[in-house]
Amino acid sequence: MSQQLETTCVQGGWQPGDAEPRQVPIYQNTTWRYATGEHMARLFDLEEAGYFYTRLANPTNDAVAKKICEMEGGTAAMLTSSGQAANFFALFNICEAGSHIVASSAIYGGTYNLIAVTMAKMGIESTFVAPDCTAEELDAALKPNTRVVFGETIANPALAVLDFEKFAAAANAHGVPLVVDNTFATPVNCRPFEWGAHIVTHSTTKYMDGHASAVGGAIVDSGTFDWMAHAEKYPGLTTPDESYHGVVYAEAFGKEGAFITKATAHLMRDLGSIPSPQNSFILNLGLESLAVRMKQHCANGQAVAEYLQQHPKVSWVRYSGLPGDAYYNLAQKYLPNGGCGVVCFGVVGGREAAQTFMSNLKMAAIATHVADARTCCLHPASTTHRQMTDEELEAAGVGADQVRMSCGIEAVEDIIADIEQALAAI
Ligand SMILES: *Cc1c(COP(=O)(O)O)cnc(C)c1O
Numbered sequence: 001m002s003q004q005l006e007t008t009c010v011q012g013g014w015q016p017g018d019a020e021p022r023q024v025p026i027y028q029n030t031t032w033r034y035a036t037g038e039h040m041a042r043l044f045d046l047e048e049a050g051y052f053y054t055r056l057a058n059p060t061n062d063a064v065a066k067k068i069c070e071m072e073g074g075t076a077a078m079l080t081s082s083g084q085a086a087n088f089f090a091l092f093n094i095c096e097a098g099s100h101i102v103a104s105s106a107i108y109g110g111t112y113n114l115i116a117v118t119m120a121k122m123g124i125e126s127t128f129v130a131p132d133c134t135a136e137e138l139d140a141a142l143k144p145n146t147r148v149v150f151g152e153t154i155a156n157p158a159l160a161v162l163d164f165e166k167f168a169a170a171a172n173a174h175g176v177p178l179v180v181d182n183t184f185a186t187p188v189n190c191r192p193f194e195w196g197a198h199i200v201t202h203s204t205t206k207y208m209d210g211h212a213s214a215v216g217g218a219i220v221d222s223g224t225f226d227w228m229a230h231a232e233k234y235p236g237l238t239t240p241d242e243s244y245h246g247v248v249y250a251e252a253f254g255k256e257g258a259f260i261t262k263a264t265a266h267l268m269r270d271l272g273s274i275p276s277p278q279n280s281f282i283l284n285l286g287l288e289s290l291a292v293r294m295k296q297h298c299a300n301g302q303a304v305a306e307y308l309q310q311h312p313k314v315s316w317v318r319y320s321g322l323p324g325d326a327y328y329n330l331a332q333k334y335l336p337n338g339g340c341g342v343v344c345f346g347v348v349g350g351r352e353a354a355q356t357f358m359s360n361l362k363m364a365a366i367a368t369h370v371a372d373a374r375t376c377c378l379h380p381a382s383t384t385h386r387q388m389t390d391e392e393l394e395a396a397g398v399g400a401d402q403v404r405m406s407c408g409i410e411a412v413e414d415i416i417a418d419i420e421q422a423l424a425a426i
Contacts, residue, residue, distance in 0.1 A: 005187065005188060005291055006292075009067075009188075009287055012067035012071060012287075013066040013068075014066075024064065025059075026060050027059045028278060029054065031052065032052050032053075034052070046261070054277070056268060056269060057264065058274070058277050060277035060280050061274065061275055061280045063280075065079045065218065067287055068187075069220050071187040071188075072182070072187045072192075072193060072222075073187075073222070074193065074200065074221055074222050075221055075222065076221045076223065076257050076260035078218070078263060078264050079217065079218050079275045080218065080273050080275065081272075081273045081274055081275050081276075081279075082203070082217050083110075083183060083202065083205055083217040084114065084203075084217070086201045086218055086219050087114060088114055088119075089219060089263050089267045089268075089273070090179050090199055091119065091148060091150065092122075092124075092267065093259060093262055093267060094147050094148055094177070094237070094259075095119070097123030098145060099146075099148075100124070100127065100143050100145045100147065101126040101147065101148055101149075102127050102138075102142055103126060103127075103150040104131045104150065104155065104160070105128035105129060106131045106155035107150070107151070107152050107156070107181070108152065108203075109384045109385045111150075129141045130395065131155065131158075131160040132160075132326075135170065138167065138170045139173065142171075142176070146174060148171075148177055148178075148179055150179045150180075151178070151180055152181040152182075152184070153184060153190050153192060153334070153335075154185050154320070154335070154340055154342075157342070157378070157384070158344075159318045159327065159344050161320050161334060161335065161339070164180075164195035164196055164197065164334060165196065167196075168195065168196025171198075175229070176233070178196060178197045179197070179199045180199070180200055180201070181200075181201045182201070183201075183202050183207070184340040185339060186202075186207045188294040189335050190334055190339075193222040198221075198222050198225040199221055199259065200219070200222070201218065201220075202219075202220075203216075204283050204286075206370060206372075207297065207340070208290060209282065209283050210286040210293055210372065211373055212367075212373075212374070214283055216280070219263060223255050224255065227259075228251070234250075236262060237258050237262055238250045241262075241265075243266070249262040249265075294338070295338075296409040297340060297341030297408070297409060298338030298341060299412070300341055300408070300410075301339075302321045302322075304343050304416060305317050307416050308343065308345050308419070309322060313353075314345050314423070315346040315347070315348045316345060317343065317345045318343070319344070341406060342406050343405045343407060344402055345402070345403055345405065346399060346402055347426065348426075350400060351400045351401060353401070353426050354402070356425065356426050357403065357425070358377055360421070360425035361419075362418055362421070363414060363415070364415070364419075364422075370404065371406055372408060373409050374408045375407055375418070377403055377404060378404045379403060380404055381399070381402065
């Protein structure tokens with residue numbers, strides 16, 4: 001990347017020509033007209049690039065995907081209607097009935113459900129490994145039918161930091177790609193491709209949008225996984241797709257383009273889940289200020305974590321920027337400029353005290369949301385993770401006393417004053 005990330009946030013993706021709109025236009029149309037049927041047939045056969053129907057491609061969506069691609073340092077990217085769709089498409093693009101997924105157990109509850117329950121119903125099995133497992137344990141979890149290894153840069157809400165080198169080594173040793181959900185760190189704080197990840201996913205609903213305005217997702221390919229070298233494992237990419245007149249994605253689009261082309265031409269065609277162009281426009285406004293906002297989120301997160309750490313009504317604090325945190329060393333290595341604005345802590349008195357604390361917050365909103373300009377908080381055990389058993393909660397690193405505090409970009413004095421008075425009410 002020749003330019004700095006701060007510049008890409010503002011300038012990436014959309015480069016208008018002479019007398020064209022400076023801001024990316026919203027192409028709020030479903031379809032395009034063509035003068036001849038032959039021309040459109042070439043588009044349908046993927047022989048020529050061009051727009052014909054927004055489910056398959058739209059210029060607004062493409063411009064914003066291109067910006068995220070540049071920010072991550074990838075070769076191809078696509079947007080989806082949600083982070084859930086992004087993770088599903090990224091996994092299902094290379095898994096089918098009979099495949100096996102190895103995933104860190106410290107991941108977002110929705111993704112855990114997707115893999116453990118929904119994909120299991122499709123005949124795709126999975127093994128979850130503790131993020132702190134040894135390299136040997138991780139290696140032992142991979143089987144001959146494993147097709148992908150999955151983790152989150154900073155796990156939501158466990159806040160475990162992924163040991164990229166350990167997970168990438170296991171994936172490489174078995175000839176499968178490492179897919180990393182980079183939602184919490186964003187490319188501002190971590191670029192997983194630099195640490196061996198092959199594919200990155202995002203819930204753009206979080207910091208990228210940043211204003212609680214638009215649900216969305218993204219998939220970015222590094223272009224570094226050699227599908228043809230492992231052709232027997234990935235028939236969807238390396239054998240003819242009869243629904244596209246026999247195109248072999250890995251041959252026609254190379255390492256750089258095969259994964260995203262297949263996910264678009266095949267999965268998006270059949271399953272839908274495109275973002276509306278209007279939402280992509282809103283996402284792009286968020287991206288423009290992402291680098292600036294992340295600095296403030298991280299500074300506020302650090303200050304709040306330090307404040308909570310010395311408070312007698314707080315039993316524990318998890319924030320990878322705190323010396324002594326279980327993930328401090330990994331964060332120093334992979335997130336040297338900070339991680340995110342999310343701090344987790346336990347309230348003395350457990351589940352009930354945690355709920356009292358939350359009901360007494362005045363500025364911070366109780367919201368099933370995170371990574372927003374406005375400070376908000378959540379009690380995961382009774383909301384996002386309520387489908388999990390106590391054992392599963394523990395494996396995911398979520399206790400019943402745990403509050404997840406997402407520090408916004410307000411003045412940190414005001415965030416701390418709100419926490420102080422709510423803790424006093426317990
Ligand atoms: C929120 C979230 C998701 C799901 O994204 P949606 O946009 O809500 O569908 C996936 N992964 C992580 C890490 C998340 O925080």
